[in-house]
Amino acid sequence: MAVSTSPHSKYSLDFLKEMPKADLHLHLDGSLRPDSLIEMAKRNKIELPSYTVDGLYDLVFKESYKNLGEYLNGFQYTCAVLRDLESLQQAAYELAVDNQNEGVNYIEVRFAPQLLMDPARGITFDTVMHAVNDGLKKAQDEYNRSDAVKREGKPPFHYGIINCAMRMFGNKGFSPYYTHMFQLLSDHKPIDVIKTAAMELVRASVRVRDEQDLPIVGLDIAGQEIGYPAHKFKDVYEYAHQNFLLKTVHAGEAYGAESIFEALTQCYADRLGHGYSLFSPDMIEDESISDKADYSRKLASFIADRRIAVEVCLTSNMQTNPAIGELKNHNFGHMLENRLATIICTDNRLVSRTTVSDEYKLALDTFDVPLKRLKDIVAYGFKKNFFPGNYIEKRAYAKQTLEYFDQVAHKYGFI
Template sequence: MTSQTAPTGNVPTPDQIRRAPKVLLHDHLDGGLRPGTVVELARESGYSQLPETDPDKLGIWFREAADSGSLERYLETFSHTVGVMQTRDALIRVARECAEDLAEDGVVYAEVRYAPEQHLEAGLSLEEVVEAVNEGFRQGERLARENGHRIRVGALLTAMRHAARALEIAELANRYRDLGVVGFDIAGAEAGYPPTRHLDAFEYLKRENNHFTIHAGEAFGLPSIWQALQWCGADRLGHGVRIIDDIQVQEDGSVKLGRLASYVRDKRIPLELCPSSNLQTGAAASYAEHPIGLLRRLHFRATVNTDNRLMSHTSMSREFEHLVEAFGYTLDDLQWFSVNAMKSAFIPFDERLAMINDVVKPGYAELKSEWLFRQAVSTSGSVPQEG
């Protein structure tokens, strides 16, 4: 199932993709560390379990482990990043560098998620974890501005599906609402741990008029999507790529949507798609065969995300580059994905609208003008004169 189309104009260069204002909704803090930071934090904290102590070799190990097809090796990668994120200073540094790295890549708005319950081994409280990460994000935003980049980072507090602290983490997210935390999430293995185990957390968040997303439809399929939406009331689907299982492409090229897929599209439920990560988990065999091509063509509320930048050796720019190569996407398509994501963010409507009208659309308009100028030069052989 490939919906690849031929380029029709304003296909961006890698440099333009990097400079394009991008919006990121699905990025894990413990999945985006710099390898050098992992090595330094391990040395400072006495963490001695790293498979490599050379940053370059460690970066390669993370990628190969994530690509191995072994769930045990994939999960081991997070044991190392979480293992060095157990102190206030470490959390501040990781969050600060996350904001800086995203800004350097042209991300103007990001929602970055993490599970506070995983960072308590050195004696921090849940509140101290949240406050350290928030401080790191604010430091990163300030440093990005000093370097000529604009970014706003909101935190999503994640509860682990296999644990029993979802309500506690939901209450924590509500307590730090408007203080840097913009919503709630649950993550972890889908099979055997349905979101319905945590209905008390979701009912609490709905009573508080708060936002939440649920990891669903990444591996387990349509039942997890249905439960996330109809039982739990999720605002967004973390991944949601398996919605493709409810879409049939006929021999004549026509498309038939099942009732769940129709509901997701009709209700404009955002899909936090993560192409590179989805390839690693087997949701697609290649970028050209990734469901995002068909979902884009059918006008689902599709967004593009990184998931785990370290493990997938990716960035928002790399994700867009892969899609441009696979589907011939233009600047118009990249703007469509970026506006979709900004519309779906968990900040107030007026702030989302301001980001779209004052940052995202003007940024893409400038790149399109640049593309038209280059085309005029290549056609005429001379630089157009003003006046």
């Protein structure tokens, strides 16, 4: 089916907010409330470029960025304030509430615990994980006891946590934990220190999941793709794979389709984060690939056939890849044409100044997506997630949310 672009959407923002949604690519440290960031900074004596929301929007969290480096600049401030357990719990709680308020029923919150750890201050892997889970669980319990669920019949709210290892970090400045690790392993090559940290992360994730019953549902690898290919972390992903920890990989965000192939074949990826370059053969740098267009077509067919879901982050991609130009040029159109399982996500609600509903509105205002295809996209968010319960529970939850989608669609006159 050819997917055309359309300047006008038949879907109102009210409808998009009310329909059930999931966000499966959601960075905690990129999604703070700006006023809370200011409050946390003052409480922890962290210096910010501005102590007003408008000032932060002007100087740090902009509507558009020159490049990926400028986009990532704000994380130095969010990570700094989150090296405090009270702030970390508050941020997790508020993130869940913000999603609930726009009709998002399921979220998978991802972050790099080692960026936030400070063992000298007692901020360990375990305490970080419990602070985040306490905030999310508080929001979940409050919502699921509310009239919205009990009397209005809305689907309950659930969540999972995805832990990110970092592809790259230096010997100072990234976090107290990483600085300390470089000191301990001073005779090792930098890449070996990075891989050791990643293995420590996945081992700790499995331990806390199994022994402390926290809903750590997946592993991710984030950070600079160029120079740090996925295959370097194969052992880390094998450990996750052997311990039934599901796997997503930042792949094809700023590097060619060969990085996506590595994520699938070397890291057993169950989902792909971004996957933008899949339909940009000009981004392929592997000299052994002679027919780049054919390689992209075959890889796309492989992904579609196996229903490997792609976590699509439109605003974020536009901001980190200014060369895209207009949204109609985004490869989401090719993903639709090739029948890929796509999930609309935010990436970073603060850094990209967006919401799940806004991302849907952008997509549907730009691309002509009939109701059936829209329901498919919504369904992938509940069928391709890393739900913390068992498969039977996950199926029942997905069925409930899709039945609610039909109710909302009927209310707005679509069916």
